[in-house]
Amino acid sequence: MSTEEKEQKFQAQINENGHIEPKDFMPDGYRHNLIRQISQHAHSEVIGMQPEANWITRAPSLRAKQILLAKIQDEGGHGLYLYSAAETLGISREEMIEQLHEGKAKYSNIFNYPTLNWADIGAIGWLVDGAAIVNQVSLQRTSFGPYSRAMIRICKEESFHQRQGYEIMTKMMRGTKDQQAMAQDAMNRWWWPALMMFGPHDTDSPHSKDAMKWKIKRETNDELRQKFIDKTIPQAELIGLTIPDGDLKLDAKTGHYAYGKINWDEFYRVIAGNGPCNKQRVSHHVKTHEDGEWVREAAQAYKQKRTHREEVLTA
Ligand code: BYC
Numbered sequence: 001m002s003t004e005e006k007e008q009k010f011q012a013q014i015n016e017n018g019h020i021e022p023k024d025f026m027p028d029g030y031r032h033n034l035i036r037q038i039s040q041h042a043h044s045e046v047i048g049m050q051p052e053a054n055w056i057t058r059a060p061s062l063r064a065k066q067i068l069l070a071k072i073q074d075e076g077g078h079g080l081y082l083y084s085a086a087e088t089l090g091i092s093r094e095e096m097i098e099q100l101h102e103g104k105a106k107y108s109n110i111f112n113y114p115t116l117n118w119a120d121i122g123a124i125g126w127l128v129d130g131a132a133i134v135n136q137v138s139l140q141r142t143s144f145g146p147y148s149r150a151m152i153r154i155c156k157e158e159s160f161h162q163r164q165g166y167e168i169m170t171k172m173m174r175g176t177k178d179q180q181a182m183a184q185d186a187m188n189r190w191w192w193p194a195l196m197m198f199g200p201h202d203t204d205s206p207h208s209k210d211a212m213k214w215k216i217k218r219e220t221n222d223e224l225r226q227k228f229i230d231k232t233i234p235q236a237e238l239i240g241l242t243i244p245d246g247d248l249k250l251d252a253k254t255g256h257y258a259y260g261k262i263n264w265d266e267f268y269r270v271i272a273g274n275g276p277c278n279k280q281r282v283s284h285h286v287k288t289h290e291d292g293e294w295v296r297e298a299a300q301a302y303k304q305k306r307t308h309r310e311e312v313l314t315a
Helices: 003-015 028-047 049-053 062-087 093-101 118-139 145-173 177-196 208-213 221-239 264-274 278-291 293-314
Strands: none
Touching: 028 049, 028 062, 028 093, 028 208, 028 278, 049 062, 049 118, 049 278, 062 093, 062 145, 093 278, 118 145, 118 177, 118 221, 145 177, 145 221, 177 221, 177 264, 264 278, 278 293
């Protein structure tokens, strides 16, 4: 088959909502776009553990601490599924980590903001995981088999994460005036960066056209952002939180909320490495990676020893 025929067959399979598997033919652009997106997604999961881990030792109760620990551990697991999915496309874990450390690979804008108090843990679970679920539910139908299957497992855990955050916010809104003010302050600081998680508007999103054609993405950045806004506003209202956007307005005809202008200058500054915590996040990851060198060496030595023993036994 000529390359052109292979590409036609590939696109036909995608058009019929079939999965592409690692050993199937795929155009280079499809492979590169997926490696970029999946590895950045994996880095987000792992870097996202840092702002939450900041509050493990100061959780207000044993129950809250257990739940937070379980959630953060889940995020580490999500990173592992995703690194494995990306590895099926021909990139190694080492290369991906190197790209992260050198600033060549991105991770979600949202994890470059600080967690100043316990209400921020509520806001992350509710808004950040809430935004992530909207995106990831859609990605369960992505065309690349290993990514789609990883998303199905991840989504099962994400809804628990979102509830964990909403429970914290609800409790604080039922608490003292100071606790209510803390919850509102967290809402004010996390709302806009959470909207930015969906990426630039469709008209300014360079990867969307191919990603939609190849069904890597099943809904556009703006479609997903709108879904998140429509779903989250009633949740905020229910517990008495105000959305920090004076332009919010429900369009009775469409059932969608119109919203104010997103500060894209801030978004591009943060994803270029100049947000409040970028340097701290990456340098912490570099240090932890270096500290873990002996674990990787030991695992490698154990693997070699086992392989050698199997060779001796089967000789
Ligand atoms: N942050 O053409 P576009 C979690 C970049 S973690 C940073 O629209 P695309 C959790 C984009 O990479 C869940 N950069 O790109 C974990 C591109 O730059 P490059 C994280 C962003 O890929 C722990 C440029 O802007 N979820 O739930 O078609 C604790 C142009 O953008 C962002 C995922 O990663 C951003 N927000 O669409 C708690 C979902 N947005 O690469 C919670 C998977 C855009 O050319 N990813 N950029 O240098 C996606 O669905 C897509 O990659 C995006 C962007 C919708 C994010």
